[in-house]
Amino acid sequence: MFLSQINMKHLIEFLYLFSFIAFVIADEDSHTYKDDEDVLLWMNTVGPYHNRQETYEYFRLPFCKGGKESLIDRHHENLGDALQGVELKYQLDIKFKQNVEPTKYCEIELDQKKYESFVYAVDNHYWYQMYMDDLPIWGIVGEADENGEDFYMWTHKKLEIGYNDNQIVDINLTSDKKIKLVANIKIQFTYEVVWKSSDTLFRDRYEKYLDPSFFQHRIHWFSIFNSFMMVIFLVGLVSMILMRTLRKDYARYQKDDDLDDMERDLGDEYGWKQIHGDVFRAASYPLIFSSLVGSGSHILATSLSVVLFVMLGDLYTERGTVVSTAVFVYAALAPVNGYAGGSLYARMGGRSWIRQMVIGALLLPTLVSSTAFFINFIAMYYHASRAIPFGTMVAMLCIIIFVILPLSLIGTILGRNISGGASPPCRVNAVPRPIPNKRWFMEPSVIAALGGILPFGSIFIEMYFIFTSFWAYKIYYVYGFTLLVLLILTIVTVCVTIVCTYFLLNAEDYRWQWTSFLAASSTAAYVYLYSFYYFFFKTKMYGLFQTTYYFGYMAVFSIALGLMCGALGFLGTSLFVRKIYTYVKID
Numbered sequence: 001m002f003l004s005q006i007n008m009k010h011l012i013e014f015l016y017l018f019s020f021i022a023f024v025i026a027d028e029d030s031h032t033y034k035d036d037e038d039v040l041l042w043m044n045t046v047g048p049y050h051n052r053q054e055t056y057e058y059f060r061l062p063f064c065k066g067g068k069e070s071l072i073d074r075h076h077e078n079l080g081d082a083l084q085g086v087e088l089k090y091q092l093d094i095k096f097k098q099n100v101e102p103t104k105y106c107e108i109e110l111d112q113k114k115y116e117s118f119v120y121a122v123d124n125h126y127w128y129q130m131y132m133d134d135l136p137i138w139g140i141v142g143e144a145d146e147n148g149e150d151f152y153m154w155t156h157k158k159l160e161i162g163y164n165d166n167q168i169v170d171i172n173l174t175s176d177k178k179i180k181l182v183a184n185i186k187i188q189f190t191y192e193v194v195w196k197s198s199d200t201l202f203r204d205r206y207e208k209y210l211d212p213s214f215f216q217h218r219i220h221w222f223s224i225f226n227s228f229m230m231v232i233f234l235v236g237l238v239s240m241i242l243m244r245t246l247r248k249d250y251a252r253y254q255k256d257d258d259l260d261d262m263e264r265d266l267g268d269e270y271g272w273k274q275i276h277g278d279v280f281r282a283a284s285y286p287l288i289f290s291s292l293v294g295s296g297s298h299i300l301a302t303s304l305s306v307v308l309f310v311m312l313g314d315l316y317t318e319r320g321t322v323v324s325t326a327v328f329v330y331a332a333l334a335p336v337n338g339y340a341g342g343s344l345y346a347r348m349g350g351r352s353w354i355r356q357m358v359i360g361a362l363l364l365p366t367l368v369s370s371t372a373f374f375i376n377f378i379a380m381y382y383h384a385s386r387a388i389p390f391g392t393m394v395a396m397l398c399i400i401i402f403v404i405l406p407l408s409l410i411g412t413i414l415g416r417n418i419s420g421g422a423s424p425p426c427r428v429n430a431v432p433r434p435i436p437n438k439r440w441f442m443e444p445s446v447i448a449a450l451g452g453i454l455p456f457g458s459i460f461i462e463m464y465f466i467f468t469s470f471w472a473y474k475i476y477y478v479y480g481f482t483l484l485v486l487l488i489l490t491i492v493t494v495c496v497t498i499v500c501t502y503f504l505l506n507a508e509d510y511r512w513q514w515t516s517f518l519a520a521s522s523t524a525a526y527v528y529l530y531s532f533y534y535f536f537f538k539t540k541m542y543g544l545f546q547t548t549y550y551f552g553y554m555a556v557f558s559i560a561l562g563l564m565c566g567a568l569g570f571l572g573t574s575l576f577v578r579k580i581y582t583y584v585k586i587d
């Protein structure tokens with residue numbers, strides 16, 4: 001009985017997930033109304049203004065239910081909704097193009113318990129969110145007077161709804177009739193609906209929620225320009241290094257060999273050329289290393305595709321679709337993970353390839369689910385609507401087991417067979433060469449720690465915009481910027497790690513694989529540090545739930561970013577290393 005319930009539930013969510021592409025192409029609702037047709041106003045959540053993610057079901061506050069006798073539940077429409085804690089309930093009686101004079105819809109007896117709840121809510125700047133025809137509406141519960149002794153609650157909702165032909169294009173909510181909260185009084189709630197004809201086009205109706213003066217601020221453009229200059233500088237630096245090293249080799253090939261012996265003995269045969277017999281030695285911990293690179297490539301492919309999808313499809317307007325898209329694309333791109341990780345592992349001579357594949361495929365899902373699981377406990381303790389429902393968890397588990405793992409297997413098999421056997425340009429010596437002592441700043445750990453500074457510098461302003469749209473109430477819509485920043489980050493990361501690797505190899509240290517990976521992924525450590533600054537200086541979050549949520553998911557975000565940059569750094573650097581050692585002559 002219990003089992004069959006779960007099955008039905010996750011089957012439904014499963015279907016939702018896989019039919020989401022259909023949702024995107026042909027909208028689920030037509031968004032058109034006939035005159036006098038019921039228009040539903042969904043009460044979603046209520047929560048403190050400063051803690052965006054700490055939301056509770058609307059009726060957790062003792063609002064009266066009134067209006068409609070039975071509340072229709074429409075819980076979660078899609079996977080994204082379920083993961084983001086959208087809970088919809090239906091309350092008022094509204095008909096298309098029918099004005100409603102101020103009307104009482106219900107009344108509550110403010111007993112001591114309800115009184116305390118409302119005072120708490122008003123004191124904590126609670127506000128509520130509603131949806132009508134998929135347009136979000138926000139309203140504030142009440143306000144305190146200046147010295148914080150008396151608390152007032154708004155009891156009248158005035159809805160002004162703009163319609164264009166048979167569609168809803170604009171909604172304004174005005175709260176009115178402030179009532180002082182005193183225990184044991186009766187409070188009446190009223191509402192009013194005014195329909196107005198409007199010229200706004202249906203497809204432009206989300207525009208008023210976007211904030212161009214914030215997102216397209218001069219600083220934003222300036223930062224992109226700045227990063228772009230950095231890209232030019234770095235690309236110049238890398239091409240200079242490449243040319244310098246390669247030109248000498250070209251010159252050598254053209255000259256006669258014996259004429260050149262002197263020069264070779266004296267000056268040329270030091271530095272990176274000395275370690276040609278070790279540079280393609282497998283990295284230490286090849287299993288972990290290839291799993292990290294595989295996951296990082298997977299994340300890179302996913303982020304690029306999601307940004308492209310969202311940008312081309314304007315998906316940010318549909319509630320929950322960005323999250324659903326991300327989950328779907330991540331699952332569909334699992335072969336990338338298998339291919340990158342599996343082929344690298346094979347090249348490094350690894351034998352337990354099934355174990356590598358499983359670890360690579362489960363790395364990020366495990367990280368995300370364990371964080372979510374932990375935060376879920378706190379959410380459940382708080383009874384917050386963010387608690388991820390059990391059915392959704394089962395659905396996610398099914399996606400991991402039945403989609404991500406098999407697709408990774410396919411990728412791994414392809415990777416091992418197609419590019420798993422490629423041999424490096426230089427033979428690896430049987431005995432490892434000792435690594436000479438060098439100056440402290442040439443140590444791999446120092447290079448790794450400093451490598452992230454420039455990539456972080458190229459993205460931190462974008463991070464501010466992304467954080468603000470996630471932790472405050474802005475709708476992120478400038479996905480073109482994201483794409484640009486992603487490209488800039490890619491180039492900067494690759495260039496920086498190439499330069500780092502060049503210095504490392506010149507110091508005759510051949511441990512470049514881990515160094516290049518870590519030098520790139522230290523970007524994420526800086527992002528995580530920045531998130532602390534952001535938390536303390538840019539937000540007013542408080543409370544255990546919101547704080548854990550913030551730092552938990554920021555850690556997940558940073559780790560994912562770190563894996564992505566690390567894979568980028570390593571893959572870019574291996575191209576460079578292969579290239580320069582192709583020209584080394586081995587006597």
Ligand SMILES: *[C@@H]1O[C@H](CO)[C@@H](O)[C@H](O)[C@H]1NC(C)=O
Pocket residue numbers: 160161162170171172196198
């Ligand atoms: C909502 O408010 C905005 C700004 O005050 C106004 O331009 C718009 O006409 C209003 N819409 C309706 C339907 O009243």
